[in-house]
Amino acid sequence: MSDDRRVEVGGSSVSTLHYIGGRRVGSPSSFEDRSPLDWSVKLADVARGDADTAAAAVEAAQAAFPAWAALTTAERGEHLHRLADVIDANIDRIAEVECLDMAMLQESLRSRVIPRGAVNLRNYADHALKHEERVWSSKGTANRVIRMPAGPAVIITPWNAPWMLATWKLAPALAAGNPVILKPAEWSPLSASMLGDLADEAGLPPGVLNIVQGIGEEVGAALVADPRVARISFTGSPEAARHIGVAAARNIVPFTAELGGKGPLMVFADADIDASAKKAAGQYDDSGQVCLAGTRILVEESVRDEFLERFHRYSDAHVPGDSREPTTTMSPLIHPDHLASVDGFVRRARDAGDRVVRGGRVAEVDGRRDGLWYEPTLIEPASNDAEIVQREVFGPVLTFQTFATEEEGVALANSTPYGLSGIVYTTSRERAERVGRAVRAGTVWVNTFLVRDLTAPFGGCGISGIGREGGDYALDFHSDLKTLQILEDSTG
Numbered sequence: 360m361s362d363d364r365r366v367e368v369g370g371s372s373v374s375t376l377h378y379i380g381g382r383r384v385g386s387p388s389s390f391e392d393r394s395p396l397d398w399s400v401k402l403a404d405v406a407r408g409d410a411d412t413a414a415a416a417v418e419a420a421q422a423a424f425p426a427w428a429a430l431t432t433a434e435r436g437e438h439l440h441r442l443a444d445v446i447d448a449n450i451d452r453i454a455e456v457e458c459l460d461m462a463m464l465q466e467s468l469r470s471r472v473i474p475r476g477a478v479n480l481r482n483y484a485d486h487a488l489k490h491e492e493r494v495w496s497s498k499g500t501a502n503r504v505i506r507m508p509a510g511p512a513v514i515i516t517p518w519n520a521p522w523m524l525a526t527w528k529l530a531p532a533l534a535a536g537n538p539v540i541l542k543p544a545e546w547s548p549l550s551a552s553m554l555g556d557l558a559d560e561a562g563l564p565p566g567v568l569n570i571v572q573g574i575g576e577e578v579g580a581a582l583v584a585d586p587r588v589a590r591i592s593f594t595g596s597p598e599a600a601r602h603i604g605v606a607a608a609r610n611i612v613p614f615t616a617e618l619g620g621k622g623p624l625m626v627f628a629d630a631d632i633d634a635s636a637k638k639a640a641g642q643y644d645d646s647g648q649v650c651l652a653g654t655r656i657l658v659e660e661s662v663r664d665e666f667l668e669r670f671h672r673y674s675d676a677h678v679p680g681d682s683r684e685p686t687t688t689m690s691p692l693i694h695p696d697h698l699a700s701v702d703g704f705v706r707r708a709r710d711a712g713d714r715v716v717r718g719g720r721v722a723e724v725d726g727r728r729d730g731l732w733y734e735p736t737l738i739e740p741a742s743n744d745a746e747i748v749q750r751e752v753f754g755p756v757l758t759f760q761t762f763a764t765e766e767e768g769v770a771l772a773n774s775t776p777y778g779l780s781g782i783v784y785t786t787s788r789e790r791a792e793r794v795g796r797a798v799r800a801g802t803v804w805v806n807t808f809l810v811r812d813l814t815a816p817f818g819g820c821g822i823s824g825i826g827r828e829g830g831d832y833a834l835d836f837h838s839d840l841k842t843l844q845i846l847e848d849s850t851g
């Protein structure tokens with residue numbers, strides 16, 4: 360089954376098949392991919408990979424490994440730059456497909472998210488080149504630390520940022536010399552498929568990038584169980600990470616996991632209250648389907664009323680609608696099952712005695728409430744142990760709590776099992792340093808949000824993840840580090 364099968368999505372022709380060894384390959388069965396913008400619209404029947412698909416993809420990656428690993432860092436970098444150039448030439452097309460497939464705002468995709476794919480690739484092409492092997496003398500030997508390419512890397516991504524995360528994860532793997540098998544999420548598989556076409560256009564050698572489509576528990580599980588896989592880089596839920604971690608442990612394979620979050624957004628009385636309230640209402644962007652979102656608003660008691668008044672004003676300005684329209688600020692949720700999950704959290708909160716302060720139901724769009732939009736929702740929990748405080752909702756649902764002292768605020772911030780991100784608003788430099796250090800999270804932003812330096816470490820504490828990506832951290836992960844020791848004066 361190697362003839363390509365393609366569908367028209369927006370203005371683009373997109374393959375519905377796997378991309379293995381530089382060829383389009385099918386599977387006996389398929390799964391449906393629908394658009395969150397209008398669930399009655401079926402975008403594609405996508406190949407549903409199985410154990411054979413996984414084995415073929417790993418084989419193709421393994422076959423490509425020696426030649427890819429043998430290239431110099433600069434030569435691999437040239438390939439990544441070419442792929443980045445091809446991405447840049449196709450930004451509008453990719454944005455249109457991603458918007459129909461997972462409904463992130465099209466303008467944001469076009470201006471920020473899709474170009475970031477090219478930035479990710481260029482960043483790693485150039486960053487890998489800057490690496491200098493550590494060399495030092497000790498105990499009569501010359502010591503040198505060498506990065507050896509590790510082998511085929513499996514990359515598994517979630518549905519909420521398919522393009523950004525695929526490119527963020529495959530760039531360091533490829534730069535380090537590892538061929539990749541990418542498995543996108545089954546709810547938003549199309550932009551990853553486009554990567555296959557772009558890789559062809561960029562002349563990436565066959566087998567260096569392989570893309571398999573399908574269900575996590577099927578082809579995903581088969582991939583991570585394959586003993587020929589040398590690295591597993593996963594982004595998704597803690598639940599799936601537990602299964603993948605078991606498979607990685609069986610084969611003793613290094614595994615990174617970027618998982619869910621329940622970030623605090625802390626506002627101190629000395630903060631710019633308007634800026635903090637605006638940013639808090641901005642946590643509804645992308646309908647809250649953002650792992651890094653500050654979903655627990657924690658405000659110092661003395662500024663509670665001022666904060667809430669401004670927060671509601673900014674939240675009221677959100678416009679749910681078609682993500683392709685420039686006036687829309689809130690996209691629909693990805694899938695009816697996800698809408699039911701988000702609504703279930705809110706219903707259970709109500710039943711448990713938490714107070715729904717705003718929102719709390721399916722949103723009205725064009726006079727109807729039968730779409731996948733959910734109202735920007737704010738809940739005052741009855742206690743800090745409430746499910747709505749302790750578990751990631753991954754929708755436009757925020758909680759609101761107050762604190763009397765900095766210590767109490769920090770204790771609340773650190774009171775969930777997650778630790779991905781935190782946001783702090785204060786104008787005190789001392790407090791910024793103190794609280795920034797005290798909040799247990801992989802990334803803490805003070806008076807800003809989502810600003811990233813791609814060389815900085817990125818990851819989570821607690822059930823938010825294992826390992827770090829970004830800069831050298833991801834290159835080290837994708838390499839086997841070797842210490843080479845040569846007895847001094849023993850060689851010419």
Ligand code: NAD
Binds near residue numbers: 649
């Ligand atoms: P998910 O865990 O259900 O699925 C993620 C991916 O894993 C999908 O491709 C899925 O097919 C695959 N998968 C599922 N079970 C598998 C298994 N047993 N073996 C192999 N693969 C398997 O997550 P999701 O619902 O797609 O994404 C939402 C989650 O991702 C949220 O928790 C969110 O916070 C998290 N996320 C984290 C980050 C981060 O950087 N930390 C970024 C984005 C999303």
